[in-house]
Amino acid sequence: MSTQNQKEQKKPRKPRTKRMYFGPEVDLSIIKYNATESDSERSLIYHREIRPAFEKLVENIIHTFKFYYTDGQSLKQVQHEVVSFLTEKLPKFKKENGKAFSYFSIVAKNYCILKNNKNYKKLKSQDRVIIMDEITVDCPDAEEDEAVNLVDFIDRYVVYWDDNLETTFNKKRDRELAGAVVELFRRREKIELFNKKALYIYIREMTDANTQQITKIVKVMKEKYRSMFEDYLRYNQLVPNKKY
Numbered sequence: 001m002s003t004q005n006q007k008e009q010k011k012p013r014k015p016r017t018k019r020m021y022f023g024p025e026v027d028l029s030i031i032k033y034n035a036t037e038s039d040s041e042r043s044l045i046y047h048r049e050i051r052p053a054f055e056k057l058v059e060n061i062i063h064t065f066k067f068y069y070t071d072g073q074s075l076k077q078v079q080h081e082v083v084s085f086l087t088e089k090l091p092k093f094k095k096e097n098g099k100a101f102s103y104f105s106i107v108a109k110n111y112c113i114l115k116n117n118k119n120y121k122k123l124k125s126q127d128r129v130i131i132m133d134e135i136t137v138d139c140p141d142a143e144e145d146e147a148v149n150l151v152d153f154i155d156r157y158v159v160y161w162d163d164n165l166e167t168t169f170n171k172k173r174d175r176e177l178a179g180a181v182v183e184l185f186r187r188r189e190k191i192e193l194f195n196k197k198a199l200y201i202y203i204r205e206m207t208d209a210n211t212q213q214i215t216k217i218v219k220v221m222k223e224k225y226r227s228m229f230e231d232y233l234r235y236n237q238l239v240p241n242k243k244y
Contacts, residue, residue: 022053027100030093050090051083057101058082058108067112069119070201078115085111153232158185160228160238161221167243168224169217173209177217180206 029049033042058079061067070078086104097103161168161182169175180203203214224244231239238244 021056022101026050026053027095030090030100031095034091034093046087046090051087054083054086054104055079057104058086061105061108061112065109065112067116068201068205069116071119072201075205078112081115082108082111153229154185154188156232156238157225157228158182160244164243168220173213174217176207177203177209177214178221181218181221 026049029045033045033050036042036045062075062079062082067078068075073081086108089104089107093100093103161178165175165178165182169178183206184203203209204211207214227244228238231237231242
């Protein structure tokens with residue numbers, strides 16, 4: 001038999017179906033979890049079959065609906081908190097409630113809405129600062145009427161960093177962090193007011209960096225901001241071709 005005929009006789013492979021992270025088997029596991037009275041068996045069922053589905057469910061809900069007002073908690077901590085809440089609600093799930101995915105999605109979403117709104121109100125009640133306040137500095141030489149030019153200065157500040165980011169920061173990680181900060185300046189009119197803690201969380205989510213790494217880059221950019229702003233007040237522009 002020729003090689004060509006052998007190929008023709010081969011059965012086509014069935015495409016692999018992607019396993020759902022929260023499919024009908026999770027429903028059965030929850031029902032089994034609630035039915036057993038053995039603590040050891042319940043623990044085994046939960047950690048092997050239910051918790052991974054809960055964690056993925058909560059992670060998706062947080063990012064899909066952008067529940068990012070966390071009051072200083074990391075998203076992992078928020079995820080753990082919501083998963084713990086869902087675990088407390090396991091005994092309330094009955095087969096007649098419908099699909100477990102829909103039931104616990106609603107429970108998780110409602111919990112996140114309440115938590116997110118509470119943290120947002122807390123942020124609004126605190127001293128509010130615009131996103132660049134952590135980087136900008138007081139310039140006592142500036143007259144009050146010169147403050148109207150701040151928008152123009154920030155635009156020039158962004159352009160400067162667009163041109164000088166790579167020559168200022170040698171390490172790729174530092175450039176990514178500085179780029180995230182510049183992006184916040186660029187999108188400042190589209191971003192709500194945040195306090196310092198929320199600003200750092202926002203940058204962490206963009207870069208996956210820790211607070212110490214962010215602080216290091218912000219310090220460099222803050223020092224250069226002062227020098228640039230002094231030149232802007234003196235010449236009504238940044239000095240062309242000057243490396244700050």
